[in-house]
Amino acid sequence: MKRKLLSEIIGVVGLTTFTMALLLLTPQAFAKTVKVEMKAMETEVEIDNKGTKYPAWTFDGAIPGKVVRVREGDVVDFKLVNPESNTHPHSMDFHAAEVDVLNEFAPVPPGETKHFKFKAKRPGIYMYHCGASVMAQHIARGMYGVIIVDPKEGYSKKFPKPDREYVLVQGQYFPDADDAQGMIKNEGWAGSLINGKMFHYDPVHDPNSKKVLEAKPGERVRIYFVNANINETVAFHPIAGIWDKVYINGNPKNTLSDIATYNVAVSEASTFDIVSPKGKATNNAIVDHAMRAAMGGAITVLMNKMDANPKLGKGDNILIR
Numbered sequence: 001m002k003r004k005l006l007s008e009i010i011g012v013v014g015l016t017t018f019t020m021a022l023l024l025l026t027p028q029a030f031a032k033t034v035k036v037e038m039k040a041m042e043t044e045v046e047i048d049n050k051g052t053k054y055p056a057w058t059f060d061g062a063i064p065g066k067v068v069r070v071r072e073g074d075v076v077d078f079k080l081v082n083p084e085s086n087t088h089p090h091s092m093d094f095h096a097a098e099v100d101v102l103n104e105f106a107p108v109p110p111g112e113t114k115h116f117k118f119k120a121k122r123p124g125i126y127m128y129h130c131g132a133s134v135m136a137q138h139i140a141r142g143m144y145g146v147i148i149v150d151p152k153e154g155y156s157k158k159f160p161k162p163d164r165e166y167v168l169v170q171g172q173y174f175p176d177a178d179d180a181q182g183m184i185k186n187e188g189w190a191g192s193l194i195n196g197k198m199f200h201y202d203p204v205h206d207p208n209s210k211k212v213l214e215a216k217p218g219e220r221v222r223i224y225f226v227n228a229n230i231n232e233t234v235a236f237h238p239i240a241g242i243w244d245k246v247y248i249n250g251n252p253k254n255t256l257s258d259i260a261t262y263n264v265a266v267s268e269a270s271t272f273d274i275v276s277p278k279g280k281a282t283n284n285a286i287v288d289h290a291m292r293a294a295m296g297g298a299i300t301v302l303m304n305k306m307d308a309n310p311k312l313g314k315g316d317n318i319l320i321r
């Protein structure tokens with residue numbers, strides 16, 4: 001009798017251990033808390049390749065702010081510092097967060113710090129931006145960036161592993177940085193910023209441009225694109241290529257195939273795969289096909305060549321400054 005009881009206890013303990021081990025192996029068990037800290041900085045930046053200065057408002061001193069990358073299920077533990085030396089309130093609005101606009105996204109006065117957490121429940125890519133009033137001005141002056149929430153399932157046939165990844169964030173350039181009402185009305189914009197600079201990666205149209213995106217012929221290049229314009233939709237097109245896949249909102253559940261031009265709404269972030277022909281060097285010009293924007297700087301050269309820099313489009317080199 002005693003022996004039977006003992007074996008039952010061992011059985012239960014064994015089962016519990018087995019269940020715990022199983023739980024440890026489920027994807028939730030790998031979810032982590034990712035600490036992200038940003039400092040609002042009212043500072044000058046260069047908005048073209050010849051060094052023209054602009055009185056920007058930024059996250060951490062650069063347009064766009066840093067790339068935040070987490071995995072579906074992770075908790076983002078975020079802190080925004082607004083130093084006393086600033087003259088305006090600033091805030092953070094992560095489009096990947098489901099929270100309270102009046103609480104987590106509330107403006108932070110100079111000299112104060114805001115701390116909040118959210119769980120990144122839905123995979124995809126999302127814009128983040130300052131939402132302090134006048135919001136159009138805080139975005140136009142540079143307070144935006146991207147958060148990537150990688151799907152917990154990882155890669156699949158439907159969502160193949162890319163060979164290279166690049167982040168491109170487009171914004172409108174308003175030379176009169178104080179004209180908030182003009183920004184709202186879409187008046188006075190004079191160019192398009194790609195990752196903070198007009199013609200940033202386009203030596204064809206700007207001899208001062210020294211950078212391009214690089215890949216090897218035949219590689220799958222994944223572009224994470226954010227429309228951080230104030231009022232303008234982006235007609236996103238790879239000249240001399242076709243998007244192999246477009247993942248609306250960056251989510252593999254929303255996959256389109258064989259797309260020449262895809263309209264990206266203001267504040268939309270979507271993911272675009274392009275695969276160049278194998279075995280020969282080619283070039284693509286990734287543009288906003290709306291001509292005012294393209295001719296104002298929204299052109300990015302993607303060079304597909306055998307001796308592509310092996311470090312570009314990998315690891316920390318997906319947003320090229």
Ligand SMILES: [Cu+2]
Pocket residue numbers: 040057089090091130131132138143
């Ligand atoms: Cu701001």
